[in-house]
Amino acid sequence: xxxxxxxxxxxxxxxxxxxxxxxxxxxxxxxxxxxxxxxxxxxxxxxxxxxxxxxxxxxxxxxxxxxxxxxxxxxxxxxxxxxxxxxxxxxxxxxxxxxxxxxxxxxxxxxxxxxxxxxxxxxxxxxxxxxxxxxxxxxxxxxxxxxxxxxxxxxxxxxxxxxxxxxxxxxxxxxxxxxxxxxxxxxxxxxxxxxxxxx
Numbered sequence: 001x002x003x004x005x006x007x008x009x010x011x012x013x014x015x016x017x018x019x020x021x022x023x024x025x026x027x028x029x030x031x032x033x034x035x036x037x038x039x040x041x042x043x044x045x046x047x048x049x050x051x052x053x054x055x056x057x058x059x060x061x062x063x064x065x066x067x068x069x070x071x072x073x074x075x076x077x078x079x080x081x082x083x084x085x086x087x088x089x090x091x092x093x094x095x096x097x098x099x100x101x102x103x104x105x106x107x108x109x110x111x112x113x114x115x116x117x118x119x120x121x122x123x124x125x126x127x128x129x130x131x132x133x134x135x136x137x138x139x140x141x142x143x144x145x146x147x148x149x150x151x152x153x154x155x156x157x158x159x160x161x162x163x164x165x166x167x168x169x170x171x172x173x174x175x176x177x178x179x180x181x182x183x184x185x186x187x188x189x190x191x192x193x194x195x196x197x198x199x
Contacts, residue, residue, distance in 0.1 A: 034081070034082045036195065037078060038078055041071055042167070044071050046168075048064050048067050052064040052065060066133075066135050067137075068123075069124070069134050070137045070138075073120060073124070073134070073142070075116055076121070080117075108174055109174075111170055112170050115163055115167045119167060122157075122159050122160040122163060125146075125153075126160055128144050128145065128146055129156060130153040
């Protein structure tokens with residue numbers, strides 16, 4: 001199990017002045033990899049399904065849909081693996097932040113984590129209930145755990161589309177908050193998750 005954060009203490013002062021110690025927390029390599037890999041996979045899933053509208057043949061569309069499904073399954077597995085590494089519970093906040101900001105950030109993170117689990121499930125339910133195959137990167141065909149159900153398929157795809165829009169909104173809020181800390185507050189919060197960040 002990966003550690004949540006590494007804490008680095010930096011001492012400041014001189015021989016004639018009392019030293020003050022500031023603690024900076026940064027996430028370890030595994031947590032950073034999970035975070036950025038998930039972002040790239042989700043972005044790819046959106047890009048692939050959006051590009052499906054430009055497909056000129058049914059064969060091209062079928063390939064794009066299968067890639068989209070494969071990316072969704074991968075996001076689901078990676079999110080479960082992140083939970084095994086303690087997931088959002090590993091995310092820490094600086095005590096200098098106002099309590100309302102900490103509550104909002106925590107709620108956003110857990111909501112995003114839940115959406116990352118729910119969205120692939122809805123997509124898989126839609127596909128399986130539709131009677132479509134899910135070929136994981138054209139290598140492994142996932143088993144159909146339920147039979148065909150047109151009603152369930154329609155409900156699942158409708159919910160899938162709603163959650164997709166909600167996820168875009170939550171990700172935008174998350175990114176805006178990170179940029180606010182980085183550009184306005186300049187408190188180093190964003191650096192905690194940046195690859196190769198130094199303190």
